[in-house]
Amino acid sequence: MIFLCSSCGSSNLFNKKERFQTSFLDLFDTASTIIAYDTSEEDFNTHYQQFHDKLEEYDKLYDIYHSYDGITNLYTVNEKAGKEPVKVDEKIINLLEYGKEVYKQSAGKTNICFGAVLRLWHDCRQAAEDNPENAKLPDSEKLQAASNHTDINSLVIDRENSTVYFSDPDLKLDVGAIAKGYAVQQVCKWAGENLWTSAAISIGGNVSTIGYKNDDGETPWTIGIDNPDRTADDYLTTVSITNLSVVTSGDYQRYYTVDGKKYCHIINPETLYPAEFVSAVSVICEDSAMGDALSTTLFNMTIEDGKRLIDSMDNVEAVWVDKDYNTVYSAGFEKYIKK
Numbered sequence: 001m002i003f004l005c006s007s008c009g010s011s012n013l014f015n016k017k018e019r020f021q022t023s024f025l026d027l028f029d030t031a032s033t034i035i036a037y038d039t040s041e042e043d044f045n046t047h048y049q050q051f052h053d054k055l056e057e058y059d060k061l062y063d064i065y066h067s068y069d070g071i072t073n074l075y076t077v078n079e080k081a082g083k084e085p086v087k088v089d090e091k092i093i094n095l096l097e098y099g100k101e102v103y104k105q106s107a108g109k110t111n112i113c114f115g116a117v118l119r120l121w122h123d124c125r126q127a128a129e130d131n132p133e134n135a136k137l138p139d140s141e142k143l144q145a146a147s148n149h150t151d152i153n154s155l156v157i158d159r160e161n162s163t164v165y166f167s168d169p170d171l172k173l174d175v176g177a178i179a180k181g182y183a184v185q186q187v188c189k190w191a192g193e194n195l196w197t198s199a200a201i202s203i204g205g206n207v208s209t210i211g212y213k214n215d216d217g218e219t220p221w222t223i224g225i226d227n228p229d230r231t232a233d234d235y236l237t238t239v240s241i242t243n244l245s246v247v248t249s250g251d252y253q254r255y256y257t258v259d260g261k262k263y264c265h266i267i268n269p270e271t272l273y274p275a276e277f278v279s280a281v282s283v284i285c286e287d288s289a290m291g292d293a294l295s296t297t298l299f300n301m302t303i304e305d306g307k308r309l310i311d312s313m314d315n316v317e318a319v320w321v322d323k324d325y326n327t328v329y330s331a332g333f334e335k336y337i338k339k
Contacts, residue, residue: 017198017215020044024052027059028180030204037198037215047195054190055203058183061091062175064115074173078115082169087162095175095182096157096164098289102178103152106297111269113155115172116146121267121274128256135258143272150269177266181206181247181292188288205248205295208288212242222338228252228279229325236321239336241284247291249299250280250321268300275300278320284336285316294318303328 017037022044024032034051038044064074072088080086099112120138128135154168180203188201188208198215200223201208209221220242224235228250239246251264251274268275281298283291294316298306303320310318310330317333 019214022048027052027055028183028203030180032203033201035200036196036210038196047191051187051191051195051201055183055187058091058179058187061089062095062179062183064172064174064176074175077164078172081164082166082171085156085158085161085163085165088164090162091186092164093157093159093162095179096155096173097159098182099175099178100152100155100157102293102297106293106300108152108269109297109300110177110293111150111152112173112175112178113152113171114150114267114269115174116149116170117143117269117272118174118176118267119172120146121263121265125254125256125263125265128258132257135256137258137263140272147269147272177296178289178293180204181245182289184208184292185245185288205250206245206288206292207247208245209241209243225282225319226250226280227325228321232325236280236282236327237319238338239284240338241336244284244286245288245291246282246284247288247295248280248282249295251275252279266296266299270300276323277302278322279325280321281306281318283310283316283318284333290316307331 017039019035019037020041021033021035034048036044038047060068060071061073064078067073067075072086074092077086077088096112102110120142124136124138149168149170151168154166154171156165156167184203184206188210191199192210196210198211198213200221207223213219213221220240222238222240223246224238225246225248227234227236230252249266254265255262264274266275267273278299281295283294283298285291298318303322306318306320307330310316317336318330319333320328322328
């Protein structure tokens with residue numbers, strides 16, 4: 001989780017815009033906060049509603065657990081695409097094509113076609129929430145059988161006809177590793193062009209900044225990165241950024257416990273069990289979609305391999321927290337740390 005540091009102060013006498021803030025819990029199954037500078041409370045509320053409505057559209061389209069009247073979403077695709085091509089909104093085509101790119105870039109460590117395996121973990125985690133004393137792991141043989149239906153080449157996308165088809169009828173999509181970041185990137189880009197020139201938007205662990213704090217053209221936003229060590233009293237670190245995103249993946253929020261051991265929600269595609277390389281990893285980059293995909297990819301890699309990947313990329317930095325809560329930075333990360 002990444003928090004927006006709220007000590008922004010009031011706008012100065014020469015700045016016509018004022019600071020406003022609101023929070024909501026109803027989208028992407030997470031807590032969200034918007035801080036933005038606007039001309040009036042009425043204008044801010046109008047702009048917030050426009051932002052919320054657009055983000056809600058993505059939330060419903062990318063939902064794999066629920067159906068909605070009049071909407072063909074990824075839940076519908078999972079139910080029907082193994083039988084016949086399903087006509088979908090262009091936003092779904094764009095997301096799935098991006099998911100295929102991420103699969104190649106991550107060498108298979110982030111796979112949107114891993115749903116058959118992830119569903120088994122999801123069901124066990126849900127059952128544990130309802131009955132913690134009887135919490136259990138998925139059956140290993142069922143996990144192995146499910147892994148035989150995760151080939152991304154079985155996802156057939158026809159952009160011309162705007163359809164999705166599964167050549168393997170047992171394939172299931174799970175876009176949890178990329179959907180939120182992708183949606184945040186699209187909606188924040190739109191918001192920067194149409195709503196606000198100064199905003200910091202946190203959708204769970206995905207934070208995107210638009211312009212400068214105070215709308216003053218010079219003060220970067222201060223973003224606090226949560227510490228996975230829950231005994232700590234402060235952030236892991238705070239960073240100063242503008243027109244950048246910060247995205248975190250961690251093992252300390254979404255997990256359940258079996259026989260005294262915690263099992264997080266990020267599953268390593270090689271072992272079919274939760275990744276155990278690090279406690280958390282945060283990525284700073286221009287694109288929230290890339291940050292979301294990279295944070296999941298890095299969580300499924302050793303820190304050494306992850307550092308090599310990040311250091312080979314332009315304008316991307318990361319910070320890792322290992323299982324002993326030691327901190328490791330990529331080559332250029334420290335330039336963002338608030339002095």
